[in-house]
Amino acid sequence: MGLLGNLGQLGGLLKQAQQMQQKMQQLQEVLAEQRFEAEAGAGLVKATVNGRGDLVRIKLKPDALSPSEAEMLEELIKSAVCAASDKAQQCYRQEIGKVTGGLNLPGLSEMLGLGALPEPEATQ
Numbered sequence: 001m002g003l004l005g006n007l008g009q010l011g012g013l014l015k016q017a018q019q020m021q022q023k024m025q026q027l028q029e030v031l032a033e034q035r036f037e038a039e040a041g042a043g044l045v046k047a048t049v050n051g052r053g054d055l056v057r058i059k060l061k062p063d064a065l066s067p068s069e070a071e072m073l074e075e076l077i078k079s080a081v082c083a084a085s086d087k088a089q090q091c092y093r094q095e096i097g098k099v100t101g102g103l104n105l106p107g108l109s110e111m112l113g114l115g116a117l118p119e120p121e122a123t124q
Helices: 002-033 067-099
Strands: 035-040 045-050 055-060
Touching: 002 045, 002 067, 035 067, 045 067, 055 067
Parallel strands: none
Antiparallel strands: 035 045, 045 055
C-alpha cells in the first residue's frame, strides 16, 4: 500500500508543477506587456525594454547626434539599454518569487519551458 500512496503524492506534485507552469506562462505574458525605461547621459539617450528584457524603443535627444561624439553616443545607448534590462530582470525576479513563495529554485524557468533568466551583468 505504501507504493500506491507514494504514487498519489507524485500525482499531486505533478498537478502542482502544471499549475505553477501555467502561472509562470501567465506571468511571462504580463511581463511582456510591461515597459521599463532608463536613461543615460542626463537624458540624452532613453531606452525602453519590455518585461522580458527585449529592447522596444530608443529615444535620442537631438543634442546627442553630433557626428564627432558617435563613440560616446554608442556607450550611452549601451548604458541605457543595460539599465532598462536590469529593471526588467529585477521585476521578473520579484514576480517569480511571488509565484514560488520566495523559494530560490535554480533552473525553474528552464524546467518549465520558459527560458533562462539572464544573470545581471557585472558593471565595468
